[in-house]
Amino acid sequence: MGTLKFILFIKKYLIHLTGLILPLFTLLSAQLLYNFSKRAILIYFIVIIIVTYTLQLIRDKKFFIIYLFFTSFLISLSSFIEISHFIIFKDAISESTIYIVLETNISEFSEFFSSYFRDSVLVFALLHIISFTVGIYYSLKTNTIQIIKKSIPLIIVLFLLLFSITYKLRSDFLPYTIYSSSITYLQQREAFNDIEILKNGNFKNIEYKEEKEEICVVIIGESTTRNHMSLYKYYRDTNPLLSKKSGLTVFKNVKTPHTHTIPALEDVLVLDNSNISNKYNSTLIQLMNSANYKTYFISNQKPIGIYETSITLMSKTSDKSYFTAISDTKLYEVILKPLDRVLAEKEKRKFILIHLMGTHLQYSKRYPTKFNIFKNIPRTKYKHETAYSTINQYDNAVLYNDFIINTIIEKVNNYDSNSYVLYFSDHGEDVYETIDEACHTESKGTAPMYNIPFIIWQSKKYINNHKSIKNKELPYNSKYLIHTIADLSQIKFTKFDKNKSIINQDYEKSN
Ligand SMILES: [Zn+2]
Known part of the structure; x- marks a missing residue:
C-alpha cells in the first residue's frame, strides 16, 4: 500500500x-x-x-x-x-x-x-x-x-x-x-397491583368530632436510640432545642417491637397485620382518612427498595405524598419545603405523616458540617478510634435530628391551631454501647436497639381543650401507636382499645 x-x-x-x-x-x-x-x-x-x-x-x-x-x-x-x-x-x-x-x-x-x-x-x-x-x-x-x-x-x-x-x-x-x-x-x-387497597381501609364504626379543627403531625424517626438523647439523660447535650421546648411530654419507657424498619413499622403503623390484605387495609393513614382528615405523607427515604416498598404501599392511600430523596445521601431538611406548603393549605383537619432518614448509617452523611460538634473522646468501654469517631458522628446526627424535630414543631406552632406533633423512632441503634460495633440487628437485639424516643408536643390550644397526660413514666410498646393517635385525635372505632393508648387516663400497665 x-x-x-x-x-x-x-x-x-x-x-x-x-x-x-x-x-x-x-x-x-x-x-x-x-x-x-x-x-x-x-x-x-x-x-x-x-x-x-x-x-x-x-x-x-x-x-x-x-x-x-x-x-x-x-x-x-x-x-x-x-x-x-x-x-x-x-x-x-x-x-x-x-x-x-x-x-x-x-x-x-x-x-x-x-x-x-x-x-x-x-x-x-x-x-x-x-x-x-x-x-x-x-x-x-x-x-x-x-x-x-x-x-x-x-x-x-x-x-x-x-x-x-x-x-x-x-x-x-x-x-x-x-x-x-x-x-x-x-x-x-x-x-x-395484586393487593386491593381501600382509601379508608376496613375500619368499622368510626366516630370522630367532625367540627373539630386539628393539625396532627406524626414523625417517624430512623435508627435513633433514646440512649443518645440528653432528653433521656445522655451525658452529652444532644437535645439543646427540644429540652427547652414547652408543651413537650417525653415518654420515658417506650420500646419498639422490632429492630428493623419494615417489621417495626408494619407493626407500628398497622392495626392488624395478620394477613397481607388486612395489613394494607388497617393502616394509620387509612384511619385518618376515615375520620375525614386530609392526609399527607412526606418522606425523606427512598420510595422503592427492600427497606422501603412496604411503607410506600401504605402511603399510597394518603391524599398527597411527597418523596424528597432519591439518593440516601441527601440531608433531610429538604422535607421542610413540602411541609411548609402542606401547612399553608386551607384544610380544617390535617394529618401529616413524616418519614425521616434520621440517624441511619452512614451517620456522617446525616448532618451538615456546622453540626459537627462532638469531636472529643466519647464515653465507651470499647477503647479504639473507630468506636470514638462512630459515636461522635452518631451524636452529631442526633443533634441535627433535634434541630429538625424542633423546626417541625415550630412550624406547626406558627399556625396557632389545635395541634400536636408526635415523634418516635422506628427502632434504636447500638453504637458501641453494649457491643463492639454500630448496628440494629434483631439477632443481637440489645437494649439500645429497642429503646426508642417517644415524644408528644401539644399546642396551647390543644392543651386547653384536652386532659393532661400523666403516664409518661409507664412502659409502652410502639406497636400500639394507632390507639394512642386515635385517642389524641378523639377518634373511636370498633377495635379501639383505650388500654393500649399511653395518653389515656385509664392506661396503667405495660402491654
Ligand atoms: Zn429503620
Missing part, C-alpha cells in the same frame, strides 16, 4: 469515526462521573465501533437513516438522563427515581426537580445535542460498505464475544441503569 493510499484509507476511517463523537462524548462524561474502570471503557468503545460499522451493512439507505437516528437518539437521551442524575444526586438512577418520576403528579415533580436543578445539567444537555447532531451528520456522509462486507464473519465473532463480556460488566455501562431500574420498577408495581 502506497503512502498516499494509506493516508486516504486512514482519512476515510477517521471521517467515519467522527460519527462516533456522540458515544465517545458519553463515554468521557461517564469516565468523569462514574469513574469507570479503564477496561470497561475500552471494551465499550470497541463495541461501539463494531456496532457502528455493522450498521453500514444495512443496504436500504432510508431504513439505515431511520435506524441510525432512533438508536442514536435513544442512546443520547438516556445517557444524558443518567449523567444528569449523577450530577444532581451523586448516585446512579434507581427504581426509586422511576417511581418518583412516574407516580407523583407533574406540579409536585417539577417542584421537586427545580429544587435540585444545577446549571451544569444545561451544559450537558447542550453538549449532548451538539454531539448527537454532529455524530449523525458525519455517519451519514461516509460509505464503507465494501470494506465491511469483506470482514463480516470476523465482525460477527468479535461482536458476540464482546457482547458477552459487556453483559458481564453491564452495571458499568451507559446507558444501563435507566433501563434496568425501569424493569425493577415495573416488577414492583405488579406486586403492588
Whole structure:
C-alpha cells in the first residue's frame, strides 16, 4: 500500500469515526462521573465501533437513516438522563427515581426537580445535542460498505464475544441503569397491583368530632436510640432545642417491637397485620382518612427498595405524598419545603405523616458540617478510634435530628391551631454501647436497639381543650401507636382499645 493510499484509507476511517463523537462524548462524561474502570471503557468503545460499522451493512439507505437516528437518539437521551442524575444526586438512577418520576403528579415533580436543578445539567444537555447532531451528520456522509462486507464473519465473532463480556460488566455501562431500574420498577408495581387497597381501609364504626379543627403531625424517626438523647439523660447535650421546648411530654419507657424498619413499622403503623390484605387495609393513614382528615405523607427515604416498598404501599392511600430523596445521601431538611406548603393549605383537619432518614448509617452523611460538634473522646468501654469517631458522628446526627424535630414543631406552632406533633423512632441503634460495633440487628437485639424516643408536643390550644397526660413514666410498646393517635385525635372505632393508648387516663400497665 502506497503512502498516499494509506493516508486516504486512514482519512476515510477517521471521517467515519467522527460519527462516533456522540458515544465517545458519553463515554468521557461517564469516565468523569462514574469513574469507570479503564477496561470497561475500552471494551465499550470497541463495541461501539463494531456496532457502528455493522450498521453500514444495512443496504436500504432510508431504513439505515431511520435506524441510525432512533438508536442514536435513544442512546443520547438516556445517557444524558443518567449523567444528569449523577450530577444532581451523586448516585446512579434507581427504581426509586422511576417511581418518583412516574407516580407523583407533574406540579409536585417539577417542584421537586427545580429544587435540585444545577446549571451544569444545561451544559450537558447542550453538549449532548451538539454531539448527537454532529455524530449523525458525519455517519451519514461516509460509505464503507465494501470494506465491511469483506470482514463480516470476523465482525460477527468479535461482536458476540464482546457482547458477552459487556453483559458481564453491564452495571458499568451507559446507558444501563435507566433501563434496568425501569424493569425493577415495573416488577414492583405488579406486586403492588395484586393487593386491593381501600382509601379508608376496613375500619368499622368510626366516630370522630367532625367540627373539630386539628393539625396532627406524626414523625417517624430512623435508627435513633433514646440512649443518645440528653432528653433521656445522655451525658452529652444532644437535645439543646427540644429540652427547652414547652408543651413537650417525653415518654420515658417506650420500646419498639422490632429492630428493623419494615417489621417495626408494619407493626407500628398497622392495626392488624395478620394477613397481607388486612395489613394494607388497617393502616394509620387509612384511619385518618376515615375520620375525614386530609392526609399527607412526606418522606425523606427512598420510595422503592427492600427497606422501603412496604411503607410506600401504605402511603399510597394518603391524599398527597411527597418523596424528597432519591439518593440516601441527601440531608433531610429538604422535607421542610413540602411541609411548609402542606401547612399553608386551607384544610380544617390535617394529618401529616413524616418519614425521616434520621440517624441511619452512614451517620456522617446525616448532618451538615456546622453540626459537627462532638469531636472529643466519647464515653465507651470499647477503647479504639473507630468506636470514638462512630459515636461522635452518631451524636452529631442526633443533634441535627433535634434541630429538625424542633423546626417541625415550630412550624406547626406558627399556625396557632389545635395541634400536636408526635415523634418516635422506628427502632434504636447500638453504637458501641453494649457491643463492639454500630448496628440494629434483631439477632443481637440489645437494649439500645429497642429503646426508642417517644415524644408528644401539644399546642396551647390543644392543651386547653384536652386532659393532661400523666403516664409518661409507664412502659409502652410502639406497636400500639394507632390507639394512642386515635385517642389524641378523639377518634373511636370498633377495635379501639383505650388500654393500649399511653395518653389515656385509664392506661396503667405495660402491654
Ligand atoms: Zn429503620
